[in-house]
Amino acid sequence: MTATDFVIVNALGQLDNPNTPAALAAAAQLNPAGGELSVDARAIAEAHASGLTAVNITLGYTMGDLPPYEHTLDEIAVWDGILDAHPDDLLKVRTAADIRRAHHERRIGVIYGFQNAVAVGEDPALVDSRVAGFAAAGVRVVQLTYNQANHLGDGSMATANRGLTPFGRRVVDALNDHRLMVDLSHSGENTCLDAARHSRQPVSVNHTGCRALADLPRNKTDEELRLVAERGGFVGIYFMPFLDPGGHATAADVVDHIVHAVDVCGEDHVGIGTDGGTTAVDDLGTYRAALAEHVAARRAAGVGAAGERADTYPFVVDLRGVDQFRDLARLLEKRGFRSERIEKILGRNFLDYADRVWSA
Incomplete structure (x- = not known):
């Protein structure tokens, strides 16, 4: 089997064309609008060409001044419209069986996920009904915090490093009750450890790196990684600058972090959550100018992360575009990974984790 015969699941990614005028304008903003204008024919075609089976996209409130609940409902409606407009190419994922169906039917499964639970x-008194409503609307992944603190716990950049709050425990209970994934990406260390211990269901860190290799707050310690795995969870390694202390991560860094995560977690609990799409930026110079404005706005708003700079792309330059999964498979093979282990990393481990959490 080749890499594109595998079920390939991006545990946190994008499904857009970053080269459209709307996408380039959004790249310079702190609160870009919904992605409907950049989910175009090229983005869909290149997602297919990459071999992608399913992707957890971010919708709803993450940061800024928008009303969290109302904005989240609006973005769910936007993405429902996108999927309705492309029924032959896109499939809304509610169960692990839907990921298998997407693979069989050569469609792209779209998993609705949050990167902040403040909605x-x-x-x-409203927590259960809100979570139930999101679940009914098709949301399947809820990340508890973004980089900053919220009323559930602390994000990775919150210096107090509080643990999960009583309200956060209530939210985790509701997510468990409705069988939604509890995602601890971006969380502070104590919030991550507390949530992993409190949750009755396995939890995930859908996009992260290993702090043992790059000591930055967005990466997870071995203690966090090990606890998530021991409880049946999932860890996705991202293709982000935080994989290198200097901010210029390469494909080799991605492989190093995957290898370390497998050593800590075991080969059944590690996958990929690239935090990017399958359509590459065409003009890196123009994009760099927009990125500098975006990084500055994030820093001013207090939502940036250590390691974000105007000269660090939010992707790995030599592991992007339609060949990124095939390239990763080849690099893992060179590191001695057999075909079965590569298949697990590219998607089967996430699929198995989805079976454990989403199944009734």
Whole structure:
């Protein structure tokens, strides 16, 4: 089997064309609008060409001044419209069986996910109904925090490093009750450890790196990685600058972090969550100018992460575009990974994790 015969699941990624005028304009903003204008024919065609089976996309409130609950409902509606407009190419994922169906039918499974859970509100009495509503709308992944602190716990850049709050525990309970994935990407260390211990279901860190290799807050310690795996969870390694302390990560760094994560977690609990798409940026010079503005806005708003700089791309330059999964498979093979282990890394481990969490 070749890499594109495998089920390939990007545990956190994008499904857009970053080269459209709307996407380039959004790249310079702190609060870009929904992605409907850049989910175009090229983005879909190149997702197919890459061999991608399914991707967890980010929708709803993440940061900024928009009303979290209302904005999240609006973006769910936007993505429902995108999927309705492309029924032959895109499939809304509610179960692990839908990922298998997408693979069989050569469609792209779209997993609805949050990168901040504040849309549940602050009223404990509303938590269950809000989570139930999101689940009914097709949301399947809920990340508890972004980089900053919220009322559930601390993000990776919150210096207090609090653990999970009582409200956060209530939210985790509701996510467990409705069988949604509890994603601990971006969380502070104590929040991650507390949530992994408190959750009745296995938890995930869908896009991260290993702090043992690059000591930056967005990466997870071995203790965090090990606990997530021991409880049946999933760890996705991203293709991000945080894989290198200097901010200029390469494909070799991605492989190094995957190898380390497998050593810590075991080969059944590690995958990929690239935090990027399958359509590459065509004009890196123009993109770099927009990126500098975006990084500055994030820093001013207090939502940036250590390691973000105007000269660091939010992707790995030599591991992007339609060949990224095939290239990764070849690099892993050179590191001695057999075909079965590569298949697990590219998607089967996420699929097995989805079976454990989403199944009734």
